[in-house]
Amino acid sequence: MTTIALVLATALLLYVVLHTRRVLTWIVIGAFFAVALGPVVDWVQRRVLGGRRRALATFLVFLVVVVLLAALIAAFAVPLVNEGTRFAGQLPGLIDDARAGRGPVGDLLERTHALQWVQNNQARISGFASGLTAPVAGALSGLASGIAGTLTVLVLAYLMVLEGPRVVEGTLNVLRPATAERVRRVGADCARSVTGYLSGNLLISVLCAGLTYVVLLVLGVPFAGLIALFVGIADLIPLVGATIGGATAVLAGFIHSVPAGITVLVFFVLYQQLENHLLQPVVFARTVKLDPLTVIVAILIGAELMGILGALLAIPVASIIQVILRDVWDHRRGELKDEPTVGEDRRPALAAK
Template sequence: MLIAIGLGLVALILVELVLRVERVLVWMAIAAFFTAALAPAVDWVQRRMPRCKRTLATLLVFVLILLVFGGLLAVFAVPLAREGTQLANQLPAMVADARAGRGPLGGLLDRTHALDYLQQNQERIKQFAMGLGTPALNLLRGLATGVVAALTIFVLSFLAVLQAPKLVEGTLALLPPASAGRWRAVGRECVRTVTGYVTGNLIISVVCGLLTYLVLKIFGVPFAGLIALFVGIADLIPLVGATLGAIVAALAAFIHSVPAGIAIVVFFVVYQQVENHVLQPIVFARTVKLNPLTVIVAILLATELAGILGALLAIPVAGIIQVVLKDVWRHRRERAPVESAPVESVTVESTPGQTSTRPSTSDERAEGERFST
């Protein structure tokens, strides 16, 4: 009874500890994912430059990643700043045209009677605007938490990639030599699974960006390249990224023209179905070596259980489980013939008049065969 009570208390303490540090555990899980994805790149740099130390190779890889992200931000920031300046200069004229019912915005407001609604509900709109302070504060807090999380994950990933060989060797040193070699091979296969997932995700995002660019270009939507680049990057975010990119592209298309907006909405509805049920299973079946049905089931279950984080880790975790199960099955099949082999026995005379039996060895069986011959 005391043991049962003690185990129950330990379980409660562990659950409470996990709930208290849930955010940190999530950051560590994401950092572990990026570590498994980036460690092969650092190893490749070290193989190409044998004199390069682990610290320098890790620094080069992470600096390259920062440069890529900085370049993408510059690609977005420069056109947005230019267009924002033009919009600020044209805003007074646009407002005057809208009030007079001129221009596309004025015609839209006139057809929907939006100006009459605004004039009749000025007090209600003012109260609604005053109540936006708390959501705005929560949004700022969320942004600050996101920045802290990104920096923490970056530092954890950098340190984990830097110390990866020592961590692996130290862990394997605790195991017997035979088991250490086996688990080293399993670990390599798991890392290949994560790398394959990242590669497959990049391929899908490139396909999404290219198709979006073609559709936007066909309907003459301005800034088609910039919007397609945003859609491709957003598609890397699991669960919500594709929807976010579709919303931005559809808004830009509706501003250009209503038919273009309707066409973009139809395109994204169809493409999402094709990507979720055809493209993702096929690509991940090639890169992660997972059955298409397993890919769909893993994404659905993980998304339902853990949301965005589950969608991010669903396919790598499913691939790792598959690697471990294959290794266990292979190991059991290799041991099965040895364990099921019949054992012969020989009669040994221990004392005069008394005999005993024991398993015969291979040498004794060979000697017996030569004697009988």
């Protein structure tokens, strides 16, 4: 009966996880944001508000975060709307020129015999266009889900930061004093790992965006700030982020001029080597205490399991696992030290006697 009960409980747990994986993903992301913003809220509460009014400190910090997110969205949306409006105004003239074979578009269509192909395949093109209704509806639905998920993550993170200390202390009070102290130390070390990873990754992305902006500005590429902002955001994704952003910048450079495209391409090839072999190993080794091999393996496993989200969360999760395993090792083979063991540069507790 015990075995049957365990099997049924496991099956029920898997069923619940499978059908609530989206909500669980939001909770995990909210927890990471809460851990990252927790020290900022503590600093505001301690230094600005004199150690009181945690609710006000939490509100102020999240207000700044929301304003920054709105500024990022506006930085992308405003140029896109302006360019879209200008393109919509020029579209009828472009279509007339294309039909008459005038202008660069018309000349290209004439040389490639594209107009003849369009005339011969009008029925196929019409069928393809009518079949785009379902993908467009799916894209709009995904956009709505993304907005709802973002708002949910912000609300969860806000409540976690606001009520987190009280919930943690209440949970630790249930445990024995020695166990509670051990959990408190390990949890604090895990939080430092997550905060260190986020701050280190953000530092690398800011550096990448700044260098990209300088290069594009010197070459005279239009929308240098917008492209650099996209490159910086894409660079938050480990390993492949800089490549995705770099491809966009290189394409913009070639659209502007061939020498500009070649220059941007050379810049990103050199920067990719600098980031992969110097910046990321140094920053992540100092913040999350992980060697480069562990970082790459963690990213590959996370990307295979959860895609881009898994790649983003892989390094802090691997750091948390490392902290817990080292604490278990210290607890089994030695005694707890004043500071939890983190990274390979620390001696194990058994050798510290």
